[in-house]
Every structure is written in C-alpha cells, then in structure tokens.
Amino acid sequence: MKRLVVLVFAALFLFIVSCAQKEVVVPDSGPMSKKEDTSKDKDRDVKDRSKDADETTSIDKDSIKDRALTEEEIRAAMQSVLKNIPFAYNRSDILDEAKPVLRKISDWMLAHKSVSLLIEGHCDERGTNEYNLALGDQRAQATKAFLVSSGVPATSMETVTFGKEKPICNEHNEACWSKNRRAAFVISR
Amino acid sequence: MKKISLINVSQLILLLLTLCAGSLAEGRVYIDVTSPGGRKLPIAIQDFTGIAEGPGVSEIIKSDLQFTNLFSFVDKNAFLETSDTPFNADNWRPLGVDAVVKGVFEGSSDSSLSVTVSVYDVVEMRNILKKNYSTKKNLLRPLAHKIADDLYEAITGQKGVFSTRIAFIGYDSAEGRSIYLMDFDGQRIKKIVKKNSLIMRPHWSPDSKRLAYSFLRKGRWAINILNFDTASETEVFSSKGTNLVGDFTPDGKDLLLSSSSKGSPDIYLLQLNSRVLTPLTYADTIEVSPASSPDGGHIVYVSNKSGTPQLYIMNSDGSDSRRLTFEGNYNTAPEWSPAGDLIAFCMMTGGRFQIATIKPDGTSLTVLTNVGNNEEPSFSADGRYIVFTSDRDGVKGVYVMSVTADEQHRISPKNIRAFGPSWSHN
Structure with missing residues (x-):
C-alpha cells in the first residue's frame, strides 16, 4: 500500500516536472511552479516515512532538472570547482591553502545564482564520535561563513556534519587522515 | 512472586x-x-x-x-x-x-x-x-x-545487574545502522530501531523505559525518544545545525543536549513536557556531550575553549563552570558514575583513545584500557562495571570491564560492527 502511494506520487512528480520543462519560460513564481513544489515535498515526505532516505547525498538529479545547469555542467563543476577543502587536525578554521578553492567556489556560485549548495563537514578517525560531529559542524559552518563573506548569499547554502562517519580514505596514516579532514560541496535544490 | x-x-x-x-x-x-x-x-x-x-x-x-x-x-x-x-x-x-x-x-x-x-x-x-x-x-x-x-x-546486600540490558548501535552492510538491545551478557540480542541514516549512541532514561537518540534526517540532526511502555517513537527536538542527545536529568523530565542552531554547539536543557529549551552555555567554541550528576546538581561536559577538547563541570543552571581535566589534549565523552564518585571518559594518550576515570574534584585520574582504541564508556547501575566501544580485535565491538579495569571482554557478536553502548539503569 505504502509502495503504491510512493509510486503514485513519484509518477505525479515526474509528470509535473516534465510538463514544467516543456515551458520555455518558467517564471520563478507561478501557479505551475508552486504546484510542483508541493508535490515535490509530498513526495519526499512519503519516501522518508516509508524508508528513511540514505543520507549519503550526491547530486539530487530530479530537483535540478528545471535549473539552468545540465548534468554535464554539474559534473564539470564538481570536478573543477567544488573541490574538497582540507583542515588541520582538531581545527575548524579556514586554512590559507583552502582560500583559492573557496574563492573559485564563490565566483562560480555568484555566476550560478539559482544553485544551492550543501556543505558537508567531515573529520578523520582520530576523534571520538560525538565530539567529531561537533567539529564537522564547525568546519562546515566556517566554510559557509567564508563563502558568505565573499558575497554568496547565506540562504543558498546549508551545512551538515558527518563527523568521522564517512571517510573517503580508510588507511590509518596522516596521508589518509588529511584527506578525511575536509569540507565537501554538493549541489542541492 | x-x-x-x-x-x-x-x-x-x-x-x-x-x-x-x-x-x-x-x-x-x-x-x-x-x-x-x-x-x-x-x-x-x-x-x-x-x-x-x-x-x-x-x-x-x-x-x-x-x-x-x-x-x-x-x-x-x-x-x-x-x-x-x-x-x-x-x-x-x-x-x-x-x-x-x-x-x-x-x-x-x-x-x-x-x-x-x-x-x-x-x-x-x-x-x-x-x-x-x-x-x-x-x-x-x-x-x-x-x-x-x-x-x-x-x-x-547490593542490587545485581543481571537483568539489565545494553543498547548499542550496530551496523551491517545490508541494513545500515540500527539500535540493538541485548542482555548484559550479550545474549538475547535484537534489533529495535532500524534507520538507514546515521544514528548516534542512545541514552537511557533513569527508569530505563525510554531511550533518547540523535539521528540524521533530511540533512538535519534530530532527537527522538523511544518509549518502551507505549512502543512509540517521538521526535522531541530538531532544528538546523547539529543536535545531539547528552543525557536525561535524574528526574527523567528533561533532556540535556547540544545544539549548533545558533552557530557553535552549546549545551541546552529541553523540558520534555513543555518543549521549552533553555541555553546553559553561551560560548562561541564547541560545547557538547553533557551528562548529569546523579543528584542533578551538576553537569559534566566537553568544551574546546582551551584550544583542545577538555572536560568541564558546571552547576545544573549553567553557572560556575570549572575545568576538570588538565592531562592530555583530548578528553571527551564523560559519564557520571551512579554513586557520583567518578566520571568515566575517553582520553587520548599515546595517539590512541583509552577509557579513564577521574574524581569530580579532578584527582585520581586512572586509565583503564591500553589495547586498541576505546571510547564511549557507560556505567552499570551498580557502578561496578563499564561498557565501552573498542576496536582492539580489529572491528569495532561492545566490551565490558570492571571499574577496576579487570575482566575486559567483548560481549557483542563478532558479525556486527557494534558501537555506542549504553547500559540500562535497571
């Protein structure tokens, strides 16, 4: 039964999205886009209630279809612009070596005003679970603050911490730890 | 009977x-x-x-x-x-x-x-x-x-702990993370809450009828309480930022938590009936992991205001904060013993994490473990034992030892990556 509801909403959602894409000019606030938003929210709710969504965020393809960016552009941006920035052990202040990356990101964000960014804070394994979540939170927030000071609107960025729960490198050495101490950027709604 | x-x-x-x-x-x-x-x-x-x-x-x-x-x-x-x-x-x-x-x-x-x-x-x-x-x-x-x-x-002449249980987080690749419950001896293990997202160490209410835990929901850290009497689950707190359960107060009416909704993580008291949230710290540094003393008079927590994470003790209204730990540059995850005479915590020493205890006056620092990394200590109801997470056998598991560091042994099954243990109070 639940699955049926999800399918119905998903179908409805796809239908509306594909309709919206046919419109050459899509006004930001029109009856069409409003309708689309509500169906999108409902869809998310149903999904979350039936099965808790995997929080490993990647590109939310559906939600960016109606944006100016194509998937290729997003992939290119992820590779050339939205690079991970490093942090020192147990610190959340922005390192000098991270600043050129962040400037490039802020330029790109200012050139793509419709894009929203999710900033993820991550830590290496040399910290305890709960404290690392707080540290990752502070890394993501420091990153966001730097981008805000470079002119990116605060409303276009969200932060989330994963602590040490999602390492990208699994060896127990500094080379690996330094890769894991990072803020990562994901294009979201 | x-x-x-x-x-x-x-x-x-x-x-x-x-x-x-x-x-x-x-x-x-x-x-x-x-x-x-x-x-x-x-x-x-x-x-x-x-x-x-x-x-x-x-x-x-x-x-x-x-x-x-x-x-x-x-x-x-x-x-x-x-x-x-x-x-x-x-x-x-x-x-x-x-x-x-x-x-x-x-x-x-x-x-x-x-x-x-x-x-x-x-x-x-x-x-x-x-x-x-x-x-x-x-x-x-x-x-x-x-x-x-x-x-x-x-x-x-003392109460036994043989009917108590241990809640913990288990991970298997098929179903992700779940909250598990087992007897104190690792038997009768069962999965009680399935979450496909990140979920953190649960904390028991004083009567052991409720379990509070933090989990990641739609990019936000929310706090849920699981009620065993009514077999129901309620979200009690969510906001933007990182919200993490610390501890119930001894009367079971309030929850101590940390939240970064106002910028940096601070300690708050959440009244569970009215949902009124009262800030207890106001620093722009990290303040997390609050735990109540058994008499409810004090709170031990972690702050990095000195530059490294250290334990601090303050009055339950947030006043008179003083630093508790001075040795080592990484001390986290405190929990008060049931008698109030000890605080167990996780201390980095020699590049690894170990379980240690210290008296609330800052004396008698004792390191209890020395193999692998050990964290997340939780006392048994009688204060004689500590359950904790260790990676000493390779994969993370739940271990028990006496408060004098004897008889350290694994109790969670080997086929589950297990961490975040919390010992029920009865």
Whole structure:
C-alpha cells in the first residue's frame, strides 16, 4: 500500500516536472511552479516515512532538472570547482591553502545564482564520535561563513556534519587522515 | 512472586543493633563488594530439578555470578548431595562450600510453571533465601537472571545487574545502522530501531523505559525518544545545525543536549513536557556531550575553549563552570558514575583513545584500557562495571570491564560492527 502511494506520487512528480520543462519560460513564481513544489515535498515526505532516505547525498538529479545547469555542467563543476577543502587536525578554521578553492567556489556560485549548495563537514578517525560531529559542524559552518563573506548569499547554502562517519580514505596514516579532514560541496535544490 | 524470608526476626534485630551500620541492614553480608581483592565466596549451584531445562537455568545463574568475580565454584561432579535431597550442611563442609543453591521446578505447562529457589548458609546451617517464581518456558533466561539478582542481593546486600540490558548501535552492510538491545551478557540480542541514516549512541532514561537518540534526517540532526511502555517513537527536538542527545536529568523530565542552531554547539536543557529549551552555555567554541550528576546538581561536559577538547563541570543552571581535566589534549565523552564518585571518559594518550576515570574534584585520574582504541564508556547501575566501544580485535565491538579495569571482554557478536553502548539503569 505504502509502495503504491510512493509510486503514485513519484509518477505525479515526474509528470509535473516534465510538463514544467516543456515551458520555455518558467517564471520563478507561478501557479505551475508552486504546484510542483508541493508535490515535490509530498513526495519526499512519503519516501522518508516509508524508508528513511540514505543520507549519503550526491547530486539530487530530479530537483535540478528545471535549473539552468545540465548534468554535464554539474559534473564539470564538481570536478573543477567544488573541490574538497582540507583542515588541520582538531581545527575548524579556514586554512590559507583552502582560500583559492573557496574563492573559485564563490565566483562560480555568484555566476550560478539559482544553485544551492550543501556543505558537508567531515573529520578523520582520530576523534571520538560525538565530539567529531561537533567539529564537522564547525568546519562546515566556517566554510559557509567564508563563502558568505565573499558575497554568496547565506540562504543558498546549508551545512551538515558527518563527523568521522564517512571517510573517503580508510588507511590509518596522516596521508589518509588529511584527506578525511575536509569540507565537501554538493549541489542541492 | 512473593518473597518468603526465613531470616529470624529477632536475629535480624540483634544484627541491626550490633552492626548499627545502615548499609548492612539487609542481614549478614557474606561478601563485601567494596573491598577489592577480598576472598571469593565458595558457592555450589546444584542443577535445578523438575524440568529438562533445569541444569541450563543453573548454568546461567553460575555464569552471572562468575561475571562478578566475587565467587568461586565447586565442580558439580564433586557434590555429595543430589539435587533432590534436602540440604544437609554435613554434605558441604568437606567441600569447603559456604553457600548452596537449590531449585525445584513444578508444573510443566506454560501456564503453571513455577520454581522454588533456596539458598543455604553452610556455616550457620540456615536458609538465607527461599523464593518462588512463576515463569514460562521461553522466559527461562530472564528468570535465571532474576534469580541471580536475588541471590546476589541476599549474599552481598547490593542490587545485581543481571537483568539489565545494553543498547548499542550496530551496523551491517545490508541494513545500515540500527539500535540493538541485548542482555548484559550479550545474549538475547535484537534489533529495535532500524534507520538507514546515521544514528548516534542512545541514552537511557533513569527508569530505563525510554531511550533518547540523535539521528540524521533530511540533512538535519534530530532527537527522538523511544518509549518502551507505549512502543512509540517521538521526535522531541530538531532544528538546523547539529543536535545531539547528552543525557536525561535524574528526574527523567528533561533532556540535556547540544545544539549548533545558533552557530557553535552549546549545551541546552529541553523540558520534555513543555518543549521549552533553555541555553546553559553561551560560548562561541564547541560545547557538547553533557551528562548529569546523579543528584542533578551538576553537569559534566566537553568544551574546546582551551584550544583542545577538555572536560568541564558546571552547576545544573549553567553557572560556575570549572575545568576538570588538565592531562592530555583530548578528553571527551564523560559519564557520571551512579554513586557520583567518578566520571568515566575517553582520553587520548599515546595517539590512541583509552577509557579513564577521574574524581569530580579532578584527582585520581586512572586509565583503564591500553589495547586498541576505546571510547564511549557507560556505567552499570551498580557502578561496578563499564561498557565501552573498542576496536582492539580489529572491528569495532561492545566490551565490558570492571571499574577496576579487570575482566575486559567483548560481549557483542563478532558479525556486527557494534558501537555506542549504553547500559540500562535497571
């Protein structure tokens, strides 16, 4: 039964999205886009209630279809612009070596005003679970603050911490730890 | 279930008068649990009779008592007295046994199954415990733990922990993270909350009827409370930022938590009925992991205002904060012992994480572990044991040790990556 509801909403959602894409000019606030938003929210709710969504965020393809960016552009941006920035052990202040990356990101964000960014804070394994979540939170927030000071609107960025729960490198050495101490950027709604 | 005490009343009064120490009011204390390295009490646990599972029940009771390291056991092959003959002290003196346990099951159908347990003092030739329990065949394991609790209390004057449980987070690749529940000995393990997202260490309410935990929902850290009485789950707090459960207050009415909704993580008190949120710290540094003292007067928490994470103690209203730890540059995850005399925490030493204890006045720092990385300590209800996470055998698991660092062993199954243990209070 639940699955049926999800399918119905998903179908409805796809239908509306594909309709919206046919419109050459899509006004930001029109009856069409409003309708689309509500169906999108409902869809998310149903999904979350039936099965808790995997929080490993990647590109939310559906939600960016109606944006100016194509998937290729997003992939290119992820590779050339939205690079991970490093942090020192147990610190959340922005390192000098991270600043050129962040400037490039802020330029790109200012050139793509419709894009929203999710900033993820991550830590290496040399910290305890709960404290690392707080540290990752502070890394993501420091990153966001730097981008805000470079002119990116605060409303276009969200932060989330994963602590040490999602390492990208699994060896127990500094080379690996330094890769894991990072803020990562994901294009979201 | 009625307790039939055969302790002679006049004898008890005499004891009370002569001992005058309030803690010994329960009767004779055969083992002083507070004196480490004391003599172990030699005990004989006879196979329980009446049903085929009887000897299995005796084995669980023995294993519970063995866990405490306070008893020694005589091999049952050496017993001179069979299980179904009446107690005779003369049969036990030659074996050097001080206490004898007998149990007789009656009835066989689930509706009428009961067991009568008797504990005898060989030296004084008297019955120190006689109790009848009604039960069901599928509940023999919890029954054995209950009998062990009563036995332990009759002999030591202290409450046993054999009926307590441990909640923890388990990970398997098929279903992601879930909250699991197991008996204190790692048996009867079951999955109680499935979440496909990140989920953090649960915390028990003082009555152990509720479990609070933090989890990641739609990019936000929310706090849920699971109620075992009503078998329901309620989200009690969510906001933007990182929201993490710290601890229930001793009255069970409020939740201490940390939240970064205003920028940096700070400590808050959440009233569970009114959902009123009161800030207790206002620093622009990291303040996390609050834990209440058992009397509710103080809160121990982690702050990095000195530049590294250290433990601090403040009054329960947030006033008079003082630094507790000065050794090492990474001290986190504090928990107060049930008696209030110790704080267990995780300390980085030699590049690895170890479990340590310290007195609330900052003295008597003791490191308890030295193999692998160890974190997330949680006390047993009697304060004698600590459950914690360790990666000493490669994969993360839940381990138990005595508060004096003895008998460190894994209790979670090897096939589950297990962490974030929390010991129930009853």
